[in-house]
Amino acid sequence: MVFTKTGEVPRQGIYLPCKVQTLLDEACEKQKYRGSDLNIHGMISIIIPTYNAGQQIHCLCEALRSQAVSSELIVIDSSSSDRTAEIAESFGARVLVVRAEDFDHGGTRTLAGKAATGDILIYMTQDALPFDKHSIGNIAGLFDDQKIAASYGRQLPYPNATAFGAHLRLFNYPETPYIRTLSDKEKYGIKTPFLSNSFAAYRRSALDEIRWFKEKLILGEDTYAGAKLLLAGYTIAYVPDAMVYHSHNYTVIEEFKRYFDIGVFHKSEQWIIEEFGKAEGEGGRYMKSAFSFLRKNRKYCLIPEFVVRNILKYLGYTLGRHYDQLPYAMIRKLSRHEYFWSK
Numbered sequence: 001m002v003f004t005k006t007g008e009v010p011r012q013g014i015y016l017p018c019k020v021q022t023l024l025d026e027a028c029e030k031q032k033y034r035g036s037d038l039n040i041h042g043m044i045s046i047i048i049p050t051y052n053a054g055q056q057i058h059c060l061c062e063a064l065r066s067q068a069v070s071s072e073l074i075v076i077d078s079s080s081s082d083r084t085a086e087i088a089e090s091f092g093a094r095v096l097v098v099r100a101e102d103f104d105h106g107g108t109r110t111l112a113g114k115a116a117t118g119d120i121l122i123y124m125t126q127d128a129l130p131f132d133k134h135s136i137g138n139i140a141g142l143f144d145d146q147k148i149a150a151s152y153g154r155q156l157p158y159p160n161a162t163a164f165g166a167h168l169r170l171f172n173y174p175e176t177p178y179i180r181t182l183s184d185k186e187k188y189g190i191k192t193p194f195l196s197n198s199f200a201a202y203r204r205s206a207l208d209e210i211r212w213f214k215e216k217l218i219l220g221e222d223t224y225a226g227a228k229l230l231l232a233g234y235t236i237a238y239v240p241d242a243m244v245y246h247s248h249n250y251t252v253i254e255e256f257k258r259y260f261d262i263g264v265f266h267k268s269e270q271w272i273i274e275e276f277g278k279a280e281g282e283g284g285r286y287m288k289s290a291f292s293f294l295r296k297n298r299k300y301c302l303i304p305e306f307v308v309r310n311i312l313k314y315l316g317y318t319l320g321r322h323y324d325q326l327p328y329a330m331i332r333k334l335s336r337h338e339y340f341w342s343k
Helices: 018-031 055-065 084-090 105-115 135-139 163-172 182-191 204-209 221-231 252-268 270-276 280-296 300-321 328-334 338-342
Strands: 044-050 072-077 094-097 120-124 148-156 178-180 199-203 235-245
Touching (some): 044 055, 055 072, 055 084, 084 094, 105 221, 148 163, 148 204, 163 280, 182 221, 182 270, 182 280, 221 235, 221 270, 252 300, 252 328, 300 328
Parallel strands (some): 044 072, 044 120, 148 235
Antiparallel strands (some): 148 199, 178 235
């Protein structure tokens, strides 16, 4: 993946759907006027789990160093074989190291969070990149409201994103801000507790109240925490002015495996489905949005692939929901997280 200077969007020679291009241009224009009058109370800690992050961690740390607000930077590394830890330390990061086989989506993030000094904990992934110098300040700027326990920012597709990768970001991360409460579950269902630890901020005291992230989850530690926070009476804020670049160009098989793992998560945490509703309704809305996106961008040739992708995603999700009825050897083949089953 090629990173560019924070806030700049490389365009030459790269396919970018027209709707994505328009939104990126609008975002650039809006951000000229954001972030200059923030009043943030409390220390900020930024936490990044890493593994063989290579060039990604250098560019990410460089972008974080240019932020308009000060913060503590903690990198928790899963015993990388490259220079990830060394590069992070060169930027002043505090580096914690765990064994690769001990990495746990929830447990590793909890370990770093408890070691942090901040009142506001911002979690990122190594493949996310701040949009500009206000990304951190904007995502941390709402915590004067004591009811807000977590916030998450807008994820923009990288310029090399495929049409499928770009649409998914536009679908999940619109330009309109909102605050979710438990009462919203009747309208938004499973999307109510949604947030993403690729770029999310938490009130430390609220995380402590819900006993942090759950360990031994195949994925979804962020959604688990979001659901627990809503049940505890808190709210979750979506902050589109806080932006990062983050997207994936999954193959058909990779998407199938990812949705198998989502099914496993929903099976293991069945209470989330029972409390907030099934995921299938959200899937229907996504299908309609994607068809519209492909038509507007005149990518008619991609519609057959899109249909195949979604049939396989549904199949993967359904198999994941019944993983406990499958042979162990098959489960490991169907999952993107084979290491998880080795535990």
